[in-house]
Amino acid sequence: MPPPQMTLTLKQQVDQLIAQAGRASRQTPSSQPAVTSSCPSTDYKALIAHWFDKEPPALRARKYSMTEFVIRFAGRFRPKPAARLLAEALRELGWTEHRDWTRAGRNRRYWIPPTR
Numbered sequence: 001m002p003p004p005q006m007t008l009t010l011k012q013q014v015d016q017l018i019a020q021a022g023r024a025s026r027q028t029p030s031s032q033p034a035v036t037s038s039c040p041s042t043d044y045k046a047l048i049a050h051w052f053d054k055e056p057p058a059l060r061a062r063k064y065s066m067t068e069f070v071i072r073f074a075g076r077f078r079p080k081p082a083a084r085l086l087a088e089a090l091r092e093l094g095w096t097e098h099r100d101w102t103r104a105g106r107n108r109r110y111w112i113p114p115t116r
Contacts, residue, residue, distance in 0.1 A: 042076040044089035052093075052113065063098075063110040 008016070051072065052060070066083050069090070075081035087097070094114030101107060 042081075042085075044073065044081065044086055045092055047073055048086075048089055048093060060113055063112055065108065065110050069111075 048069070066086065069086045070080050070083060073081050073086065090097075090111055095111045096114075097109060097111055099107060099109050
């Protein structure tokens with residue numbers, strides 16, 4: 001199947017898209033969700049507690065690495081949060097930090113969730 005024939009130039013296409021965006025922004029945002037804040041929440045304690053409560057019971061008893069937490073949550077000014085802030089929140093929630101000193105573990109640190 002051959003691609004559709006385009007009779008508009010690139011500038012005309014860009015102008016058309018700009019006009020469509022302008023019309024869409026002028027419409028009433030009745031169906032669009034309201035944005036409450038442009039800054040993501042940085043209450044890591046609440047974010048971690050909410051996330052952990054949604055985890056299935058089979059995953060709650062395993063070890064978690066700090067890399068998993070850094071990837072999972074967003075920072076305030078950067079895409080990744082500071083590991084120091086996450087560690088403080090984890091300690092306040094009762095998580096304990098351990099280190100695997102075995103050769104297979106390669107001296108990696110991991111976090112164990114609190115027992116409930």
